[in-house]
Amino acid sequence: MFDIGWGEFVVIGVVALIVIGPKELPGMLRTVGQAVGKIRRLAGEFQGQFQEAMREAELHEARKTVEGLGGEVQSSLNAGFNPIQTIRDEFKPTTPPAGEPVVPLPSPPPEPDLTADQIQAAFAPQTPAPAEPAGPVEVLPAPAAAPEAAAPKAADGSEKERA
Numbered sequence: 001m002f003d004i005g006w007g008e009f010v011v012i013g014v015v016a017l018i019v020i021g022p023k024e025l026p027g028m029l030r031t032v033g034q035a036v037g038k039i040r041r042l043a044g045e046f047q048g049q050f051q052e053a054m055r056e057a058e059l060h061e062a063r064k065t066v067e068g069l070g071g072e073v074q075s076s077l078n079a080g081f082n083p084i085q086t087i088r089d090e091f092k093p094t095t096p097p098a099g100e101p102v103v104p105l106p107s108p109p110p111e112p113d114l115t116a117d118q119i120q121a122a123f124a125p126q127t128p129a130p131a132e133p134a135g136p137v138e139v140l141p142a143p144a145a146a147p148e149a150a151a152p153k154a155a156d157g158s159e160k161e162r163a
Helices: 006-020 025-078 083-091 116-123
Strands: none
Touching: 006 025
């Protein structure tokens, strides 16, 4: 802030000690400190108000920009804005130089006239119907059990029944 070094502070302190005196010096330093504190608070308050004014000015400018964009969008919607037609117009050939062949662009397909319900029905998830058998179902008889399998075997491998 100020270009004052330590040596200059010592000179100012010695002069103040001689002029004011050692008895009054602490009270004078306290008064100077309080004055510096008040000045700093006022400077901070001024800086805060200045920054708030800058933010309000930027906000006002941004609001004007957004309102301008909203007006442009509304006017383009009212004018029948058609992005597909705009793209087609951009790709329309200009007058070709003499001697170059002209290749015509194919005409666009007609736009379908679908309602919102028809569009929603077309994109709705569909569940598959359960499959029905093609003909009558033939029931086969169960195979007969083998006689060895019917009688339980003992632990030693013989065919005695356990009691």
